[in-house]
Amino acid sequence: MEDALRKPSFVLKGCFFIDYISSVKYHSIDDGFRNSKLISHELITAFVPFLPLEKEHVVMCIKDALKGSEHEGDDGTVDKIIGGLNFENAHGLEFSSQGCKRVTDRIREL
Numbered sequence: 001m002e003d004a005l006r007k008p009s010f011v012l013k014g015c016f017f018i019d020y021i022s023s024v025k026y027h028s029i030d031d032g033f034r035n036s037k038l039i040s041h042e043l044i045t046a047f048v049p050f051l052p053l054e055k056e057h058v059v060m061c062i063k064d065a066l067k068g069s070e071h072e073g074d075d076g077t078v079d080k081i082i083g084g085l086n087f088e089n090a091h092g093l094e095f096s097s098q099g100c101k102r103v104t105d106r107i108r109e110l
Contacts, residue, residue: 052099059078065100081107
Protein backbone atom coordinates (compact mmCIF):
# COMPACT_ATOMS: atom_id res chain seq x y z
CA MET A 1 0.00 0.00 0.00
CA GLU A 2 2.77 2.49 0.91
CA ASP A 3 4.46 2.03 -2.49
CA ALA A 4 1.17 2.65 -4.26
CA LEU A 5 0.73 5.97 -2.44
CA ARG A 6 3.96 7.23 -3.96
CA LYS A 7 2.67 6.81 -7.53
CA PRO A 8 0.79 9.70 -9.12
CA SER A 9 -2.92 8.97 -8.78
CA PHE A 10 -3.55 9.02 -12.54
CA VAL A 11 -1.27 5.96 -12.83
CA LEU A 12 -3.14 3.87 -10.26
CA LYS A 13 -5.79 1.52 -11.61
CA GLY A 14 -9.24 1.17 -10.08
CA CYS A 15 -8.70 -2.52 -9.37
CA PHE A 16 -6.08 -1.54 -6.77
CA PHE A 17 -8.72 0.32 -4.78
CA ILE A 18 -11.67 -2.03 -5.22
CA ASP A 19 -10.17 -4.90 -3.24
CA TYR A 20 -8.65 -2.66 -0.59
CA ILE A 21 -11.75 -0.53 0.02
CA SER A 22 -14.05 -3.53 -0.05
CA SER A 23 -12.00 -5.41 2.51
CA VAL A 24 -11.66 -2.43 4.83
CA LYS A 25 -15.19 -1.01 4.69
CA TYR A 26 -17.16 -4.21 4.30
CA HIS A 27 -15.29 -6.52 6.65
CA SER A 28 -14.40 -4.05 9.39
CA ILE A 29 -15.97 -5.17 12.66
CA ASP A 30 -16.23 -1.69 14.17
CA ASP A 31 -17.06 0.47 11.17
CA GLY A 32 -17.97 -1.88 8.37
CA PHE A 33 -21.11 -2.44 6.36
CA ARG A 34 -21.15 -6.20 7.01
CA ASN A 35 -24.24 -6.14 9.26
CA SER A 36 -25.83 -3.13 7.63
CA LYS A 37 -29.31 -3.29 6.13
CA LEU A 38 -27.84 -1.50 3.12
CA ILE A 39 -25.89 -4.67 2.36
CA SER A 40 -28.47 -7.24 3.44
CA HIS A 41 -31.13 -5.59 1.27
CA GLU A 42 -28.63 -5.28 -1.61
CA LEU A 43 -28.92 -1.49 -1.79
CA ILE A 44 -25.15 -1.08 -2.14
CA THR A 45 -23.81 -2.98 -5.09
CA ALA A 46 -20.51 -1.20 -5.72
CA PHE A 47 -17.92 0.98 -4.02
CA VAL A 48 -16.82 4.04 -5.99
CA PRO A 49 -13.67 5.65 -4.61
CA PHE A 50 -13.40 9.42 -4.77
CA LEU A 51 -9.70 10.15 -4.71
CA PRO A 52 -8.28 13.48 -3.60
CA LEU A 53 -6.78 15.62 -6.34
CA GLU A 54 -3.10 16.38 -6.32
CA LYS A 55 -1.92 19.95 -6.89
CA GLU A 56 -0.99 19.20 -10.51
CA HIS A 57 -4.57 18.08 -11.19
CA VAL A 58 -5.97 21.31 -9.74
CA VAL A 59 -3.59 23.27 -11.99
CA MET A 60 -5.12 21.41 -14.95
CA CYS A 61 -8.61 22.40 -13.72
CA ILE A 62 -7.53 26.04 -13.47
CA LYS A 63 -6.00 26.08 -16.95
CA ASP A 64 -9.11 24.47 -18.38
CA ALA A 65 -11.37 26.99 -16.62
CA LEU A 66 -9.24 29.89 -17.91
CA LYS A 67 -9.53 28.82 -21.56
CA GLY A 68 -11.00 31.59 -23.66
CA SER A 69 -10.56 34.20 -20.92
CA GLU A 70 -8.17 37.15 -20.86
CA HIS A 71 -6.02 35.20 -18.39
CA GLU A 72 -5.54 32.10 -20.56
CA GLY A 73 -1.94 30.87 -20.49
CA ASP A 74 -0.94 33.32 -17.77
CA ASP A 75 1.16 31.37 -15.23
CA GLY A 76 0.97 34.26 -12.77
CA THR A 77 -2.80 33.97 -12.68
CA VAL A 78 -2.59 30.20 -12.16
CA ASP A 79 -0.16 30.75 -9.27
CA LYS A 80 -2.46 33.38 -7.73
CA ILE A 81 -5.46 31.03 -7.90
CA ILE A 82 -3.46 28.08 -6.50
CA GLY A 83 -2.31 30.30 -3.64
CA GLY A 84 -5.93 30.93 -2.66
CA LEU A 85 -6.80 27.23 -2.41
CA ASN A 86 -6.25 24.87 0.51
CA PHE A 87 -3.91 21.90 0.23
CA GLU A 88 -2.95 19.26 2.76
CA ASN A 89 0.25 17.22 2.88
CA ALA A 90 0.09 13.44 3.08
CA HIS A 91 2.93 11.05 2.40
CA GLY A 92 4.99 13.86 0.86
CA LEU A 93 2.28 14.87 -1.63
CA GLU A 94 -0.04 17.88 -1.63
CA PHE A 95 -3.74 17.14 -2.01
CA SER A 96 -6.53 19.64 -2.53
CA SER A 97 -8.93 19.70 0.41
CA GLN A 98 -11.85 20.61 -1.89
CA GLY A 99 -10.80 19.36 -5.30
CA CYS A 100 -11.57 21.85 -8.06
CA LYS A 101 -14.78 23.14 -6.50
CA ARG A 102 -13.41 26.59 -5.57
CA VAL A 103 -11.55 27.23 -8.84
CA THR A 104 -14.39 29.11 -10.56
CA ASP A 105 -14.98 31.20 -7.40
CA ARG A 106 -11.31 32.21 -7.37
CA ILE A 107 -11.41 33.09 -11.08
CA ARG A 108 -14.45 35.35 -10.53
CA GLU A 109 -12.53 37.16 -7.79
CA LEU A 110 -9.73 38.18 -10.21
